[in-house]
Amino acid sequence: MSAPTTLDEPAPDSGPEQFAQQPAVPSRGRRLARALVRPAVAALSGLLLYASFPPRPLWWLAPFAFAALGYTLYGRRARAGFGLGYLAGLGYLLPLLVWTGVEVGPGPWLGLAAVEALFIAAAGAGIAYVSRLPLAPLWAAGVWIAVEAARARVPFGGFPWGKVAFGQPEGVFLPLAAVGGTPLLGFAVVLCGFGIAEAVRRWATLRSVLNRRVATAAVLAVAPVAAGFAALPLVDTGAQDGTATVALIQGNVPRMGLDFATQRRAVLDHHVRATLKLAADVKAGRAAQPDLVLWPENSSDIDPYLNADAYDAIDKAAKAIKAPISVGAVVTPDNGKGAPLNQQILWDPVKGPVDTYNKRQLQPFGEYMPYRSFFRLFSSDVDLVRQDFVPGHKAADFDMRGTKVGPVTCYEAAFDWAVRDQVKAGAQIISVPSNNATFDRSEMTYQQLAMSRVRAVEHSRAVMVPVTTGVSAVIRPDGSVAQKTKMFTADALVAEVPKRSSLTPATRLGTLPEWLLVALAAGGIGWAVTRTVKTRR
Numbered sequence: 001m002s003a004p005t006t007l008d009e010p011a012p013d014s015g016p017e018q019f020a021q022q023p024a025v026p027s028r029g030r031r032l033a034r035a036l037v038r039p040a041v042a043a044l045s046g047l048l049l050y051a052s053f054p055p056r057p058l059w060w061l062a063p064f065a066f067a068a069l070g071y072t073l074y075g076r077r078a079r080a081g082f083g084l085g086y087l088a089g090l091g092y093l094l095p096l097l098v099w100t101g102v103e104v105g106p107g108p109w110l111g112l113a114a115v116e117a118l119f120i121a122a123a124g125a126g127i128a129y130v131s132r133l134p135l136a137p138l139w140a141a142g143v144w145i146a147v148e149a150a151r152a153r154v155p156f157g158g159f160p161w162g163k164v165a166f167g168q169p170e171g172v173f174l175p176l177a178a179v180g181g182t183p184l185l186g187f188a189v190v191l192c193g194f195g196i197a198e199a200v201r202r203w204a205t206l207r208s209v210l211n212r213r214v215a216t217a218a219v220l221a222v223a224p225v226a227a228g229f230a231a232l233p234l235v236d237t238g239a240q241d242g243t244a245t246v247a248l249i250q251g252n253v254p255r256m257g258l259d260f261a262t263q264r265r266a267v268l269d270h271h272v273r274a275t276l277k278l279a280a281d282v283k284a285g286r287a288a289q290p291d292l293v294l295w296p297e298n299s300s301d302i303d304p305y306l307n308a309d310a311y312d313a314i315d316k317a318a319k320a321i322k323a324p325i326s327v328g329a330v331v332t333p334d335n336g337k338g339a340p341l342n343q344q345i346l347w348d349p350v351k352g353p354v355d356t357y358n359k360r361q362l363q364p365f366g367e368y369m370p371y372r373s374f375f376r377l378f379s380s381d382v383d384l385v386r387q388d389f390v391p392g393h394k395a396a397d398f399d400m401r402g403t404k405v406g407p408v409t410c411y412e413a414a415f416d417w418a419v420r421d422q423v424k425a426g427a428q429i430i431s432v433p434s435n436n437a438t439f440d441r442s443e444m445t446y447q448q449l450a451m452s453r454v455r456a457v458e459h460s461r462a463v464m465v466p467v468t469t470g471v472s473a474v475i476r477p478d479g480s481v482a483q484k485t486k487m488f489t490a491d492a493l494v495a496e497v498p499k500r501s502s503l504t505p506a507t508r509l510g511t512l513p514e515w516l517l518v519a520l521a522a523g524g525i526g527w528a529v530t531r532t533v534k535t536r537r
Contacts, residue, residue, distance in 0.1 A: 038072045042084040045069040046091025046120075052167045053096060055446040059171040062164060063221075066193025067200070069127075070140065074201065076128040085124015089117030096162050099442035104381050108365070111378075116151065116159060123147040127194075130524040133531070137194035137220045139524025144190045145183050146521035149514050152415065156364040160414045161447070164189050169453035169479055173224060175231035177458040180513030181416055181506040185454070187517055188224035195221030234505070235457055237477045239498035241428055244403040246497050247290035247321070248466040248474065249274050251299060252490040253437045264301040267468065268310060270490060271299040272317045278492045279320040287494050290323050292400035296468040297328040297342065297410050298435040304329060304345070304353070306336050311352075318349040324400045325349075326407060328433045331356075339390040342367060344407040344433065346398045355399075358392025359409040361418050366411075395421040403428055403499055405464075410434040413451045416511070423459045423507050428499040430455065430463045437469045441487055445471050453479040460504045462497040 026034070048065035052058050069088055073081050093113040101109030126143035133139055144164070152160035165182035168174050168189060177185045198217035206214060251271030254263050275295075281287040302310040304327075318325050324346060331343045342359035364370050368388035375382045397404045406427025412418035413432050422430065432452050436445045449471055456463040456475045463475040470487035474495040485491040506513070 038076075038084060039087050041068050041072040042087040042124075043091040045072065046088040046093070047095070049088075049092045049164075049167070050095045053162075053443075053447060054167070054169060054450040055443060057170065059168050059173075062167055062189045063193035063196060066144075066190050067196040069124075070131075070137070070194040070197030071201070073124055073128045073140075074131045074136075074197070076131070078125040078129045081128025082121045082125040085127070086117050086121035088124060089120025090114075092120065093117050093162060096443075096447075099439045099444035102440045102442055103438055104384075107379055108381070112159075116162075119147050119151040122150075126521065126525060130528045133524060133528055135216070135220070137191055137198050137217065139521065139527075140194045141187050141191035142517050142520035142524055145187045145514070145517040148186060149183070149518055156370050157361060158415070160416075163414075165454055166414075166447065166451050169450040172228040174454070174457055174479060175228050175235050176224075177454055178234040178460060178504040178506055179227075179231050180509065181420075181458050182454065183416075183514035183517055184506075185458075188227060192221050192224040195219075195223075234460070235478045236460055236500075237498060239500070241499040241501050243496045243498055244291045244401075244429065245288050246429070246464055246474070246495055247278060247293045247323070248464055248472050248493040249278070249293060249295050249299075250467060250470055250472040250485050250489070250491045250493075251296075252469055252488060265310075267298070268300045268302055268313060271295050272313045274490050274492055275317040275325070276320050278494070279317075279322070282321070287492075288496070290321065290494055292403060292405065293318075293321055293323050293325040294405075294431050294433065294464050294466040295325055295327050296435055296466045296472075297344075297433040298330065298437075298468060299433075300327055300329040302329075303331050303336070305331060314347055315349075315352060318347050322349055324398075326398060326400070326405065326431060326433065328409070328435070340387060341392065342389055342409060343392075344398075344409065346400065355396065357396040357398070357407045357409075359389075359412060360392045360394075361412045361415050362389050362391050363411045395425040397422060397425050397427045405429050405431050406461075408432050408455075410448075413448060413455060416514075419455050419459065420507055420510060423461060423503070426501075427461065428501055429497060430459070430461045432463060432465045434465065434467045435469075436467055445469075445487065449473055449481075449484075453481070458504065458506050460502060460507075461500055464497070 045065045045068035048061050052061035072084055093116050097113050098109055100112055123144050127140040130139040148163050152158040163182055164186035168185055173185055173188045176188050195217055199221055202214040202217050249271055251274045254266045282289050300310055304311040304314055314327055327345045327347050329343050329345050331341045332338055344357040345353045346355035348354045362368055369382050369385045372382055397406045404426050406422030408419050408422055452463045452465050453475055456477050457479045460477050462477050465473045470485045473484040474482040474493055476482050483493045483495055
């Protein structure tokens with residue numbers, strides 16, 4: 001008979017082998033650290049995407065931002081993807097949009113970022129849902145662009161600021177803008193990033209670069225780069241219709257900030273003075289005689305139709321420079337009784353005002369206040385917008401001494417349709433008159449300049465960017481900057497720029513590439529739903 005066991009002795013069948021089979025329970029701290037990895041990577045992916053945007057020339061960071069996002073969303077449920085996507089959205093949009101609170105405090109900035117991050121959250125949910133499908137990076141990239149398409153349309157006409165494409169004013173992906181516009185350019189960046197994540201994950205699992213799944217993911221990562229190189233022949237700077245000598249006037253303002261509007265006469269005088277100085281330089285042979293002159297948005301917030309002194313000042317400038325001027329003015333029709341218009345006026349040196357273009361895409365909370373009584377519950381700052389502007393309704397190109405110029409006023413540059421309409425209407429050169437005086441020395445002006453550089457390649461047009469306070473710039477059709485000013489200085493740029501009339505595939509195709517990518521996303525979601533239903537059966 002065997003001896004009985006005691007409390008100090010292991011049972012006969014309790015050896016070291018049995019204890020070795022019992023997995024160690026992670027400590028609470030280690031479990032918490034593991035739980036925080038994915039949220040931390042999600043937020044980091046948003047920060048990386050922000051860092052890829054101008055004024056930093058780090059466009060190549062964007063694919064790695066999406067690689068990190070793809071890693072953290074893989075295999076998650078849609079609900080978890082929503083939360084992780086929201087963290088990525090905050091990491092991206094909080095720093096990107098900080099300029100919106102420069103003069104009015106953090107409330108509007110935080111509110112805008114929080115609302116817009118919901119779109120990124122929706123993208124996160126969709127990407128997580130399709131992440132286990134074959135060719136997952138393809139479907140996931142489609143989901144991202146589909147959400148960008150929604151963000152560019154709702155609410156209040158949309159807010160496409162921060163589209164992935166706008167962070168690519170240079171680099172290997174940029175030529176794709178001429179093929180399929182900003183949707184295809186953004187899709188290529190996102191697909192490259194998700195392809196990288198998938199290739200690395202597959203390799204880490206299978207430990208073989210020769211595996212078919214690893215190779216497929218690698219192809220998805222490399223294909224957008226190859227496509228960018230293949231599209232290079234579409235990027236052309238040739239002068240198809242000759243050249244035009246263009247002058248951009250940056251008059252500056254007496255003081256930066258929200259009291260810009262109280263300086264209306266001084267701002268007009270600054271732009272008149274800068275134009276008269278350029279005219280003197282031309283007369284002295286220090287500058288070339290311009291064929292046309294471009295003033296910024298809000299360069300005359302005094303209605304020249306109602307104020308004779310403003311009319312005379314602009315007319316004096318046009319006669320002195322001996323060239324037509326596109327003047328950014330605030331105009332109140334019906335002898336000042338109508339709602340104001342943000343208007344570009346074509347001012348001829350002989351005939352005076354001869355044509356107009358009214359800004360069509362107005363900025364909510366800046367040029368009009370939606371649901372004023374509701375938003376007043378949160379902030380009295382809504383009443384800083386004293387009177388709502390009304391939008392224009394049609395594209396209009398200016399014939400400026402034989403050169404057709406398409407105005408795209410400030411905020412409109414973020415909207416695909418607003419730029420495309422002007423090019424299709426016949427613009428040989430695009431003008432983006434802007435007023436950034438209320439945003440101090442923030443990154444806003446550089447983000448907007450990057451949009452104009454992408455538009456130049458998208459439509460194969462030289463783009464002129466006259467800004468009240470800078471940065472004003474002359475952009476070639478290949479997106480490179482030929483000349484630019486410094487911020488908050490009075491200056492004038494004079495450049496000979498190519499006039500072009502051919503249409504890129506992106507201009508011809510219009511919204512078709514975007515809707516095809518939306519359909520791609522819908523197909524991926526539909527396939528994932530079908531697989532889920534079959535699995536549950």
